[in-house]
Amino acid sequence: MFSGFMVNAWVVASVVAVVAGVVGFFVVLRGSAFVAHAIPNGAFAGAAGAVLIGVDTLVGLAVFSLLGALVIGVLGRRGRHDAVTALALVTMLGLGALFLSLSSEYEPAVYSLLFGEVLGISSNELAPTASLAAVCVLVVALLYRPLMLSSVFAEAGQARGIDPWRMEIVFLFVVALATTMTVPVVGTFLVFSLMIGAPAAARSFTAKPALALWLSVALALATVWAAIALSYTTDYPIGFFVGSIGAALYALGRVWAAPRRRLDVDGAVTSGTQPPSHPPERHTILT
Amino acid sequence: MSHFLAPVFETGFFDSDAVRTAVIVGAVVALLSGGLGVFTVMRRQSFAAEALGDVDTTGGSGAFLVGAGPLWGFLASGVLAAGAMELVGIQRTRGRDLATGIVLAAALGLAALFLYFDTTVHDTTGAAQTVLFGSIFTITGSTIPLVAVLAFVVVAIMLVIHRPLLLSTVSPEIATARGVPVRLLGVAYLLALAFAVALCALTIGSILSTALLVGPAAAALRVSKRPGRAILAAALLGAASMWLGIVLAYDSYYWPPKGTGWPVSFFVVTIVFVIYLLSGVPGWRERRRARGGRG
Amino acid sequence: MSGASGDGGQASRNEGPVLSVEEVTARLGGRTVLDEVSFQIGAGDFTGLIGSNGAGKTTLFRVILGMQPLSHGRVLVEGRARSRRNPLIGYVPQKFLLDPDMPLRARDLVALGIDAHRFGIARPSRARRERAEEMLAAVDALEFADTRVGLLSGGEQQRALIAHALVGRPRLLLADEPLANLDLRSADEVVALLARIAREQSISVFISAHEINPLLPVMDRVVYLAAGRAVSGRAQDVVRSDVLSRLYGHHVDVLHVHGRVIVVAGAGQDLGGHELRFPDAETHEVDA
Numbered sequence: 001m002f003s004g005f006m007v008n009a010w011v012v013a014s015v016v017a018v019v020a021g022v023v024g025f026f027v028v029l030r031g032s033a034f035v036a037h038a039i040p041n042g043a044f045a046g047a048a049g050a051v052l053i054g055v056d057t058l059v060g061l062a063v064f065s066l067l068g069a070l071v072i073g074v075l076g077r078r079g080r081h082d083a084v085t086a087l088a089l090v091t092m093l094g095l096g097a098l099f100l101s102l103s104s105e106y107e108p109a110v111y112s113l114l115f116g117e118v119l120g121i122s123s124n125e126l127a128p129t130a131s132l133a134a135v136c137v138l139v140v141a142l143l144y145r146p147l148m149l150s151s152v153f154a155e156a157g158q159a160r161g162i163d164p165w166r167m168e169i170v171f172l173f174v175v176a177l178a179t180t181m182t183v184p185v186v187g188t189f190l191v192f193s194l195m196i197g198a199p200a201a202a203r204s205f206t207a208k209p210a211l212a213l214w215l216s217v218a219l220a221l222a223t224v225w226a227a228i229a230l231s232y233t234t235d236y237p238i239g240f241f242v243g244s245i246g247a248a249l250y251a252l253g254r255v256w257a258a259p260r261r262r263l264d265v266d267g268a269v270t271s272g273t274q275p276p277s278h279p280p281e282r283h284t285i286l287t
Numbered sequence: 288m289s290h291f292l293a294p295v296f297e298t299g300f301f302d303s304d305a306v307r308t309a310v311i312v313g314a315v316v317a318l319l320s321g322g323l324g325v326f327t328v329m330r331r332q333s334f335a336a337e338a339l340g341d342v343d344t345t346g347g348s349g350a351f352l353v354g355a356g357p358l359w360g361f362l363a364s365g366v367l368a369a370g371a372m373e374l375v376g377i378q379r380t381r382g383r384d385l386a387t388g389i390v391l392a393a394a395l396g397l398a399a400l401f402l403y404f405d406t407t408v409h410d411t412t413g414a415a416q417t418v419l420f421g422s423i424f425t426i427t428g429s430t431i432p433l434v435a436v437l438a439f440v441v442v443a444i445m446l447v448i449h450r451p452l453l454l455s456t457v458s459p460e461i462a463t464a465r466g467v468p469v470r471l472l473g474v475a476y477l478l479a480l481a482f483a484v485a486l487c488a489l490t491i492g493s494i495l496s497t498a499l500l501v502g503p504a505a506a507a508l509r510v511s512k513r514p515g516r517a518i519l520a521a522a523l524l525g526a527a528s529m530w531l532g533i534v535l536a537y538d539s540y541y542w543p544p545k546g547t548g549w550p551v552s553f554f555v556v557t558i559v560f561v562i563y564l565l566s567g568v569p570g571w572r573e574r575r576r577a578r579g580g581r582g
Numbered sequence: 583m584s585g586a587s588g589d590g591g592q593a594s595r596n597e598g599p600v601l602s603v604e605e606v607t608a609r610l611g612g613r614t615v616l617d618e619v620s621f622q623i624g625a626g627d628f629t630g631l632i633g634s635n636g637a638g639k640t641t642l643f644r645v646i647l648g649m650q651p652l653s654h655g656r657v658l659v660e661g662r663a664r665s666r667r668n669p670l671i672g673y674v675p676q677k678f679l680l681d682p683d684m685p686l687r688a689r690d691l692v693a694l695g696i697d698a699h700r701f702g703i704a705r706p707s708r709a710r711r712e713r714a715e716e717m718l719a720a721v722d723a724l725e726f727a728d729t730r731v732g733l734l735s736g737g738e739q740q741r742a743l744i745a746h747a748l749v750g751r752p753r754l755l756l757a758d759e760p761l762a763n764l765d766l767r768s769a770d771e772v773v774a775l776l777a778r779i780a781r782e783q784s785i786s787v788f789i790s791a792h793e794i795n796p797l798l799p800v801m802d803r804v805v806y807l808a809a810g811r812a813v814s815g816r817a818q819d820v821v822r823s824d825v826l827s828r829l830y831g832h833h834v835d836v837l838h839v840h841g842r843v844i845v846v847a848g849a850g851q852d853l854g855g856h857e858l859r860f861p862d863a864e865t866h867e868v869d870a
Contacts, residue, residue, distance in 0.1 A: 029684070033388035034334040041494070078567070082333040083505040087563055089337065090498040094556030097420050097495070101550050110415050111406070115399040142701050149698035152686055152731075155675035156746065159647050160699045161667025189341070189399070193392035200385055203685040207730045212685035237403050243396020250389040257683060 008123050009228060016182045017194065017224040019133045021217030022140055023178040024195030026171065028203065030151045033196050034082060035072060035172065038089040040179045040191040042068025045096035047113050047183065052103040058128055061183055065176035068092055073169045115239035116187030125184065132181040139174050147171065148209065190239040194220055197246025204253030219249060300537050309423045309490075309551075312431070313529040315438050316486045317499055321525030322518045323445060323483050324504030326476065329514070330456050333501050335372060335477075338387045339484040340496035342368040342394040347418030347493055348401035356430050357418055361488045362437070365481035368394060373474055421492035421552045423533070434489070437482045444479040448472055453514055490529070491552035499525055502559035506566035528558040598661060600625050600670075600754050600786045601646065606655035608638075608645055614810055615641045618655065621805050621814035623754070623788060628780045630797040630817075631790040633807030639790040642807065643756050647673060660753060667699060672747030672785075674757040678739055682732040688742040689727040692717050695746035717745040721775060737768030741775065748779065755779070757789040761796055769796050776800075794821065795842045821845070 027036045046064025050057045068088060075084045100110060140147070147167060150157035154164040175195075182191045198219035202212045227241035300306055327336050346364025347357040368390060375386040405414040417425070426434075455462035455469045462469050480500075487496035503524035507517040532555035539549040599622040608616040615638045623629050633639050644650040646657055648666045657664040659671065672695075693714045697704060704710065718727045721741040726734060731742060740760050747755055757776065761769040777800035780787040791797060794804070798817060805814040806821070806829060813820050813829050820826075821843055826834040830847070837844045 028385060031384055033384040034337070037334075037337075037388060037391070078570075080328060080331065080333075080505060080508075082331050083328045083501050086333040086337050086497045086501045087505065087560055090495050090502075090556050091560040093494055094498070094550075094553045094560075097492070097550050098553040101547075101553075102544055110419070111402060114419075115402070141703055144703045145694065145698050145700055149694045152684065152691070152694075153675070153679065156673065156695075156743070157698065158649065159671075159673035159675070162699060187399075189395045190392065192388060193395070196385060196388050197392060200389065203683050207685050207687045207728070209685050209690050237399040239399035240396040240403075243392045243394075243399070247389050247393035247396070250385075 006232070008126065010225075012126060012129055013185055013224045013228055014221060015130055015133045016185050017220040018217055019136050019178050020182055020191075020194040021198055021220035022137055022213065023174055024199045024220065025202070025213045025216040026140070026147060026151060027175065027192075027195050028199040029148075030171065032171075032175075033192065034085050036175060036192040036195050038072060038085045039065055039068045039172070039175050040183055040188040041089045041096075042071075042092035043176075043179050043183050044113055044188040045092040045099060047188075048096040048099035048103070052099045057184065058125070058180065061180040062177070064092065065179045066173060069169075069172035069176040073172050077165065112187070113183075114187050114189045115237050116183070116185050116190065116242075129181045129184075132177050136174055136177050136181075139170070143167075143170065185238075186242050187239050190242045193243050193246040194223065197249045198223055201249035201253035204257040223249070296534060296538070300534070303537075305424045305426075306533065306537060308426050308431075309533050310530065312426055312434055313423055313490050313533060314526050315434070316483075316490050317503075317525035317529035318522040319438055319441050319445075320483050320487050320499040321503040321507075321521035321523070323441065323479060324500040324502075324525075325507065325514060325518045325521050326445075326449075326452060326456060327480065327500055328504045328508055329453075330476075332480075333497065334384055334387050336480060336484060336500050337497045338372070338391040338394075339365050339368055339481055340488060340493050341391055341398075343485060343488045343493040343496065344418055345394045345398035345401060347488065348398055348405055348414060351405050351414040351418070352401060356427065356433075357422065358430050358433055358437075358485060358489050360418075361485035361493065362433075362482070364394070365485045366478065369477045369481040373477060418488075419492050419494050420550055421488070421490050421495065423490040423551055424536075426489065430489070434486065437486055441479045441482045441486075444475055448475055452476055491532075491555050495552050495556050498556040498559045499529070502556075502563050503528065506563045509563075509566045509570060524562055525559075528555055528562065531555075531558055599623060599658075600627075600660055601788070602658040602661075603642075603646070604655050604658070606642075606645055606657060607653045608641055608650055609653050610641065610650075616645065616812075617810040619807070619810070619812040620655075621812060623786050623803070625753070625786055626780055626784040627802045628777055628787045628797075628800050629789075629803045629805060630794065630801045631788060631805045631807060632792065632794045632797075633790070634792050637807045638810050639792075639807055640758060643673075643758055643790065646756065647671060669750060670753045672750055672752030672755045674740070674743045674747045674755065674760055676758040676760070676762065678736065678763075679731050682730060684730060684732045686731050687728050688723055688731055688734065688738075688745075689714055689718065691731050691742050692723075692745045692749055695749040713749060714745075717749040718742075720748065720779070721745045735768070736764050737771060740764065740768070740772050744772075744775065744779075748783075748785070752785065754786045754788060757787065759790050759792070761789075761791055761793070773797060773800060794845075798843065 024036070027033065043061045043065040046060035046062070046067075047057045048060075049064070050060025071088045072085050075088065096113075146157065146162045149160070150162045150164055150167045157167075158164055178195070179188075179191055182194065186194055199212070199216040201219055202215035205215060206212050223242060223245045226245055227238050230236070230241045231238040324336075327333060342364050343361040346360035346362070346367075348360070349364070350357050350360025371390050372387060375390060402415055402418075451462065451467045452472050454465070455467055455472055459469050483500065484496050487499045491499065503521040504517070506524060507520035511517045511520060532551050535554045536548060536551035539554075540547070542549060601623040603619055603621050606616055606619045607614065619638075619642065631639050631642065641650060645652060646659075646664065648664045648668065659668055693704075693710060695717075696710060696713060715724075715727075718724050721744050723738070723741050723745055726738055726742075731739060734742060744755075744757070744760075747757075755776070760772055760776075764772065773796050776787050776789060779785055789797065794817075797804075801817050803815060804817050804820050805812055806826065808826075808829050809831070811829060813825055821836055823834060823836045826836060826845060832847065835846045837846060
């Protein structure tokens with residue numbers, strides 16, 4: 001399991017997991033699970049297009065991820081955010097369907113694009129993956145404080161001069177970059193699972209933000225390592241394990257947090273009855 | 288057909304059985320999905336609809352494993368997923384996106400497994416394509432009765448619940464105060480949604496099914512604030528997109544590069560998206576006028 | 583067209599006014615939301631911004647925070663023009679966080695108030711921790727400092743938000759309807775807390791509300807906003823039938839019952855001038 005070509009898989013997957021944990025922490029914080037699912041599906045079209053015209057898949061992934069992020073960010077500002085996200089998602093998938101049908105490969109290409117192919121990672125993909133990862137983590141580290149406040153309390157951030165919409169666009173771009181490097185390993189369908197399962201569990205285990213972030217990364221790594229090991233021994237696709245483990249982690253977190261939620265129901269009786277505005281509309285508060 | 292329509296419809300369009308079936312089934316599905324979609328968009332449940340579609344991938348690929356038609360698979364997985372989402376708490380706004388996402392993740396993981404079995408154990412070719420991107424031109428006669436039943440059930444449910452559903456969508460508090468069983472309605476609606484998604488998945492594919500549900504509805508709601516009108520408009524826009532998509536797909540048979548036609552689901556989805564973009568034009572023009580007129 | 587008893591900005595302390603709003607006119611979507619609003623707030627003043635919903639309170643705050651363009655007039659904060667990010671102003675927003683799973687304790691929320699606008703990750707320093715601790719103590723929030731913000735009650739969240747706004751050592755604290763949705767006891771606690779802060783730390787507190795009574799005991803001045811126009815001054819000078827009638831443009835009665843103030847539109851109208859119909863109304867207990 002640890003010989004020759006598998007080393008590549010372990011290394012790349014680990015890098016991917018770290019980024020997924022970091023970016024995923026904010027995805028969950030901002031309530032952007034849908035967007036995290038939509039952008040990778042847009043990436044699918046890019047990969048399919050790359051296959052069609054014979055370019056490096058990573059390039060296609062990057063271009064269409066960023067394009068998808070832009071479309072969602074711009075259109076979502078005006079219209080209903082979730083409807084727009086859904087539309088952007090399927091439109092790009094439709095494009096992907098077209099590209100795939102126009103090229104000569106079909107079924108195997110579809111499968112590995114959607115569900116990943118960790119064994120297919122060649123050693124010359126390690127460098128671009130690592131660079132993208134470095135960029136993602138760097139951007140998040142740089143924006144950590146304003147991103148935290150803007151994600152948690154957009155209005156308070158706005159009063160301090162932090163523009164929620166600009167934050168959203170930058171964040172979407174980071175998700176796009178994270179998507180680009182994660183898709184080859186886990187596939188477009190399950191990228192978001194890696195980004196939300198681990199952080200969802202982490203936030204249930206601790207209330208300290210920094211610790212929750214580290215825990216997200218740790219759990220994402222654990223997910224990926226377990227998935228590779230299991231996939232190697234059973235020959236089942238890695239996506240199956242990533243999805244299942246992610247769901248299991250989330251369930252664990254829910255169970256752990258159950259007593260606290262009961263408390264919340266009682267607390268809510270005395271606290272304010274104003275429901276929070278749905279997170280994706282965050283950038284329309286005070287606008 | 289008269290000569291001036293000849294360029295639009297390639298030869299044989301009106302003679303083909305497959306096309307006739309596609310046109311009828313497609314219209315029925317698009318009409319009811321467009322209408323139902325208005326509620327989906329108003330309830331901000333586009334992600335749930337999308338998730339149901341993706342989950343249908345699991346069902347569809349599972350159906351291939353046991354030799355059943357894809358629609359059965361879509362139906363089974365859709366209903367199960369709707370139940371799971373309800374359990375996990377989809378009707379509460381807080382944390383529901385996360386819950387939906389997790390259900391989706393688990394289901395997609397399973398889909399990966401099923402498709403893997405499809406190709407390796409059963410050597411079923413084309414399973415992925417049929418499930419993912421639809422099979423509107425290859426609907427077998429044996430599927431038609433199920434389509435009819437599902438369509439009937441969806442329309443029946445919506446006819447019965449649409450008024451209290453509208454009230455509970457707009458304001459759950461008022462609805463509760465008037466004795467409307469908000470939660471129960473939500474479940475009934477979710478069931479209708481699962482059925483509609485299954486039907487859409489049959490026509491344009493599991494992962495693209497949301498287009499028919501969300502697109503025409505979102506466009507209609509941008510242009511008209513009255514639910515009744517929006518439902519009608521959405522249904523008609525959906526049917527129009529479907530028909531145009533079918534025509535274009537048929538016409539594209541001899542198009543480059545491969546001469547086997549472009550996918551119908553691509554056309555339908557793209558047309559829906561264009562319609563949505565166009566629906567924003569009136570609002571855009573109004574905003575420009577308002578900005579220009581400011582003293 | 584504003585101040586009847588135009589409070590000429592006699593700052594109650596030695597320096598010039600902390601906030602000076604001069605003939606501010608602002609438009610939103612073609613409507614004039616603020617119409618030549620003028621008033622001043624001195625150091626350490628506790629000022630209430632009273633007005634019904636839609637009167638323009640939030641818009642006025644946004645103007646002060648530099649988020650809303652002006653058609654006319656200007657805003658000076660300690661003598662300098664307003665800017666997008668003014669460290670002299672602390673803002674306590676109205677919305678609540680209700681996500682019980684959010685990994686953010688009250689303590690973390692307050693710490694974010696120190697330097698959220700700075701890039702990078704904060705180096706965990708003792709000074710930072712102690713400053714947050716100090717603020718939490720000042721608002722009596724130590725007991726729930728380590729609880730998730732999503733689990734706090736309305737009053738507790740309000741206090742955490744106040745600490746978050748204060749930790750940046752502002753000179754002016756804007757609080758957007760902090761008392762809405764609070765039960766009476768929590769509301770009184772928040773008001774008492776804010777008054778104490780104004781007094782002890784010489785911070786000007788400007789708090790908006792649609793009900794004046796909770797603020798009456800501690801208010802130095804009031805800015806009364808109606809349909810975009812404003813009147814400002816001491817409560818006893820402004821909250822009077824003649825002054826408010828002129829402000830609203832139709833007859834308004836100000837009644838005093840058991841030490842509380844009730845503002846009623848005269849002759850069976852509500853404050854919007856609409857006809858009201860009541861069954862035989864007798865005097866009813868105000869101090870519930």
